Amino acid sequence: MREVSLSAGSVLDLAPHDVVECAADAGYGWAGVRLSNPRREAPAVGTALARTGLGLLDVEVVRLAAGPLSDDHRALADAAATLGARFLLTVVDHDDEALAVEQVAALVEHLRGTGTRVALESMAFTGLRRRADAERVARAAGAQVLLDPLHLHRAGDDLGAPADPDVVGYAQLTDAADPPSGADLAHEARHLRLPPGEGGLDLARFLGALPADLPLAVEVQSDELLDTEPRERAAALRAATQGVLDGRS
Template structure:
């Protein structure tokens, strides 16, 4: 079995997407995950929505390098969310032929959030793309159980879930919760490591997630238990932003380290 391994946007951010595609090819990644909407204020992202020539360059570079444009980030569903506000983003995803895009659930009213997710799935379906809800402990969708509940109650057939190792370890999610997710509902597994334990503040949770993740095997997350609970062929997205790693190795060197550590970990996993 050939495992798909993607280079996530945060691992090399804010590297320009064409450079990211070339680096992914050099390192051995199968594909890349890009970002076109900000996750937070001040997020430095490529102007894929605004710059048609950049979109064309990305498509041509990916085709030339044989790199998959795996998914796109990030739609945030808050209390005022409307599908109309993200339709240009959906068109971008369709134009670049990504299969899924990341969704964060910020609306504290889970019934309204579920309805919004359903509307997003309906708008995405004719474009051939799948909204993928990622549970994060500082959002309204804090764990795998909540994510699965939103997906099932939405009734949308193209809704999926992204499993992030860091968010599994820092939420109430258990391996049994992961096993309960139907395989066809899983978009990918975002791999990383981190120190054991759960930081006491939301600010520390977010800082680790965006600036201080560790390479697989360097922290205290039980990655083996998580992997055992997921399908053996689930795509792996290497999401390991690390400010210090970038400073020492540069973005390209860090991407190489992240790929090598991920492959080494996967090779140690028992066959299933």
Template sequence: MRRFSMSYLTAPVASPLESIRIASEVGYDHLGLRLHPTAAADAPSPLLGNRTLVAECRRLLDDCGLTLTEVESWMIRKEFDLSHSAAAMETAAALGSPRLIAVADMRGTVEQAEIEDRFAGLAEMASGFGLGVDFEPIAHRAAGTHDEALSVVAAGTGHGAGLILDMLHIDRMGISPNALAAIDRSLLHNIHLCDAPPAPVDLETMVRHSAFDRDLPGEGALPLKGYLRALPADRPLSIEIPMMRLGDSVSPGERARRCLSASHRLVENIDGLLA
């Protein structure tokens, strides 16, 4: 049976307790949280340094029967300081055994060899907390091709390194279903599910689709059925569908509900064809 996780960007709320409640009420099996700020301007998670809140979240996760599958997100830059990561890793470990997500900075700002070196250090540090790290390749960022991403993951071999694939970025990178099927299954722990408009030619629109403006599964232009048939069906599908165009007109809970309903319809159609 397919399992679904509510990614942070699907229903972004400030309170981790509210995130857990939304995921539980809507009917998700898992969820993801943002603990580590991706950009310097991001607000720190209220969980950091708050053992009481961490314990409350862990109790609520257990009471709701939810598990934390992923924690966002480490941006690998030329200047990459791990000294601030211990608190986020300690918090993640206290909440279960989620996978940490790492992404690379924009192309031209950091070299491939530097990304591999910094990712290896991140994976080694995380392993000391009993955590694994997944590298997420993004087409418009550094290490944003299939081969480059696999090379980054290989640098973390021996420290629980993995690869997390997002349907949007699979499309933008031009990875075929056959290439997906050939990826070592042991590297794949979670898979990001979304739909999106056709690939744009300009960077600004590509970034907007990625961070702010995706579609419900089945309502965009991505060949999701081919991708999902090529990927293992026993990995959690982490629904990551930012829809900032909705503004405040649709509550985070309703967004999460619409995303899960559309995802169920998509996979039921796929699994029915494979039965």
């Protein structure tokens, strides 16, 4: 049975600790949080995790620009490890692959001995544009990757390509209008996503290529859905996700 997590992106109007409470109320077993100030926000997240009994699937987001790891990167990694997150979501924002390998390997080394893995996400508007780019860097650096069907589709990757369980740590579930709703792919990803099963992505093919026990994070960043109350939104996304998993949509 797949573990399903409420991604921070689906409820960005909530504080990180409230994301955990919201996920529990909506019937998720896991949550993900986005920390802008890990030292200040992490304690309340830890309290919410202890109270609800939820697991923490991921902490967002390390953004790697050119240069060495920063104190902010390490602070976020430390918070993820302290909170028991399974993954630290990481994005590469430059085009130097050798440097990316070096940076990610340093982040992996920083987390060595903890239960937290570095997970790279490919996006057409970042340094790791294609799935193969992220997987190549992950293998070289000892990290894993996160698969998002929207980003894969927009980059021209095959949603049905088999996932190597040694390198793919988890996946996101989302949907989108098809054909593309506009040329600005970053804007689409951050503002125009659709609930699973309500768009044009072949999610059945995507899920069929994943290991049966690979965790899923439901990420639907949508300006339209921001008009709904967060807990109602989270519950509706959970129901939509279950419909896709059950083959009803």
